[in-house]
Amino acid sequence: MQQVWSGSSLNKNKGLVDHLQSFGIIQSKKVAEVMETVDRGLFVPDGSPAYLDSPMQIGFKATISAPHMHATCLQLLEDNLQPGMHALDVGSGTGYLTACFALMVGSHGRTIGVEHIPELVSTSIKNIEKTAAAPLLKDGSLALHVGDDDRW
Numbered sequence: 001m002q003q004v005w006s007g008s009s010l011n012k013n014k015g016l017v018d019h020l021q022s023f024g025i026i027q028s029k030k031v032a033e034v035m036e037t038v039d040r041g042l043f044v045p046d047g048s049p050a051y052l053d054s055p056m057q058i059g060f061k062a063t064i065s066a067p068h069m070h071a072t073c074l075q076l077l078e079d080n081l082q083p084g085m086h087a088l089d090v091g092s093g094t095g096y097l098t099a100c101f102a103l104m105v106g107s108h109g110r111t112i113g114v115e116h117i118p119e120l121v122s123t124s125i126k127n128i129e130k131t132a133a134a135p136l137l138k139d140g141s142l143a144l145h146v147g148d149d150d151r152w
Contacts, residue, residue: 013039016051020071031074034103037132040067043096043124060117064094074100084108091115092144095124099133102142110141116148 017035020026026035041050044064048056055063074081074097081087081104089098092113102111115121121144128137128144136142 013041013051016040016053016067019053020068023068025068025071025075027075028078030104031071031078034074034100035067035071037103038096038099039131040070040096042130043094043099043127058094058120058123060120062093062117062120064096070097070100073097074104077101078104081105087111089113092124093120095128095144098124098142098144099128099131102128102133102136105141107136107139107141111136111143113142113144114147115144116146118146121146 014036017026017032020035021032026032044050044056045058051067053066053068055066055069058064077087081101083104083106085105086109087101087105089101089112092098092115095113098111098113102109105111113121113124115124124144125137128134128142133142137144
C-alpha cells in the first residue's frame with residue numbers, strides 16, 4: 001500500500017489523526033481518541049518526521065509501521081479490543097501499537113507486547129512511560145517482554 005499522503009505539513013499528532021479520518025482510514029471515535037492520546041512522536045527516533053505517513057527505521061533493521069497501518073489495524077480489531085479483553089502484539093517494536101491496544105482494553109483487560117530485540121523492549125517501555133498508557137504498565141495490565149522462538 002502506498003502512503004496515504006506524503007506532505008511534510010503535519011507536525012502534530014492531532015493533524016495526523018485528522019488526516020487519517022479525512023481519508024476514511026479512521027472511522028470510529030474510539031480509534032481516533034486512542035491515536036490522539038498516544039503521540040506517535042514519542043515512538044520514533046529523534047529528528048524523524050513522526051507524523052509522515054511512512055514506515056520509519058527504528059534501528060536493529062526494524063521499522064515502525066506507517067500510521068495508516070496502525071489505524072487500519074485498530075479499526076479492524078476494534079470489536080476485539082473492548083474494555084476487559086486481551087491483546088497480544090507480536091513484534092511490538094517501539095511499543096506504539098501496544099500502547100494503543102492497552103488503552104483500548106483498559107485496566108481490566110490485559111495487553112502483552114513481545115519483541116525479540118531486547119533494546120527495543122527497553123526503548124518501548126521508556127516510550128510508553130511517557131504516555132497515558134503508563135499507569136497500565138505500572139499496574140501490570142500492560143507488559144512488554146523479550147521473546148523469540150527459533151524452533152518454528
